[in-house]
Amino acid sequence: MLTKKQHALLVFINQRLTDTGVSPSFDEMKDALGLASKSGIHRLITALEERGFIRRLPHRARALEVIKLPEANVPKQPIGGFKPNVVSNNPDLDRPAAANTVDIPVLGRIAAGTPIEAIQHETDRFSAPADMIGRGEHFALTIQGDSMVDAGIHDGDTVVIRRSSTAQNGDIVVALVDDQEATLKRFRRKGSTIALEAANPEYETRIFGPDRIKVQGTLVGLMRTYQ
């Protein structure tokens, strides 16, 4: 899963994080790996993020977070090492995700109105109540736009989606149109075409040939925070 360099960097980042609580900067990482420039680090970080080992806030300094470690039993037991009262240096990792919640990734924003872009990388994590999650793979998205207001889905809401490539008539789904735009709409199959209906009279229902639409998942939950 990881190359040596990627692994080495991940271990270093984790080390620093658990030791000091402060993310290393690109320069510090560069020195730690004995490189002459930060560019290599940049690529390694991108790769680690892509593979889901770390998360970072874009355009923020020292904003790295390790979200999982490679299964490898990194023999990190420092020889005389002992860890005072700390079971793990990364509680988020071993906790089988709290009794009644399931930790799922937030994969970005999705247009309820005019589609913006396909689903991106993980941008955050989110704990959803277990009873909202059935079996299968789930993820969350943040709603942008108001095309689904009549279904009680407002701008800024977070929706929980169960990954699935099929849908029943009437389901609200995340659909990928022409492998390009992802949008949240009500799914309806009409004869040999597929209609994506908004839940807002100001938006029109769009009808496509079945080959232009790929269902990414179906809506299973919604959360909103006021204030």
Next chain:
Amino acid sequence: MLTKKQHALLVFINQRLTDTGVSPSFDEMKDALGLASKSGIHRLITALEERGFIRRLPHRARALEVIKLPEANVPKQPIGGFKPNVVSNNPDLDRPAAANTVDIPVLGRIAAGTPIEAIQHETDRFSAPADMIGRGEHFALTIQGDSMVDAGIHDGDTVVIRRSSTAQNGDIVVALVDDQEATLKRFRRKGSTIALEAANPEYETRIFGPDRIKVQGTLVGLMRTYQ
């Protein structure tokens, strides 16, 4: 995840909070970090809040709360350390289990339409994401009726309420009318009267004298499950 300064400030705030139970003021933080001005503190606080380490009440003095600490196992065990009859003033931190959730009671159903009855006893428990919960006591209710649909609150939704006896104009609140009926409505004070507005043209706004209404809490979150 944090820069040195952010980390240093977070540690300081946590220190003060666990030592004295009182948030440090911006000036005290400024002195603690050896700065000449509070502005820097302001930005650091903003960054910490953005990263989810602290929470604060806007426009309130000394209203900080640490909601998580960096993974670092800061060896903060005061040498002869002992904790005076306080397990911790920050339950969120020692609770080893529940990741980012807070367990709150569900106190029954509430009418969004015609009020049914006052809030009953606990009927269930519910795990809400921590970021939905601010400070204070919270509880959940299940919505019955459709008087708030235009606010995106539908029949069957679960709402999270922060217990409070006051509300700002425009807040959605749980109001007890004549000590009898509990209802979820938008709160608006008009002169010496209180208006409870539905978010559905089919329902009328009801206006009461201030002595007939008791605010029970304000709406802070909403969850819905499809399927």
Next chain:
DNA sequence: ATACTTGTTGTCGATTTGTTCTCTTATTTC
């Protein structure tokens, strides 16, 4: 041969940090 990983150099713009000041809002005090 081809694709991928790794190293390096160097540029450019963004973020972080420290300061000074001004304003608005809370909290106290009289």
Next chain:
DNA sequence: GAAATAAGAGAACAAATCGACAACAAGTAT
């Protein structure tokens, strides 16, 4: 309740630190 004081919010400026990225070269495994 009014005035005085304490806090917090935030704009503006400068300097240092940082991260994003393009381009080119070299090593490696398929």
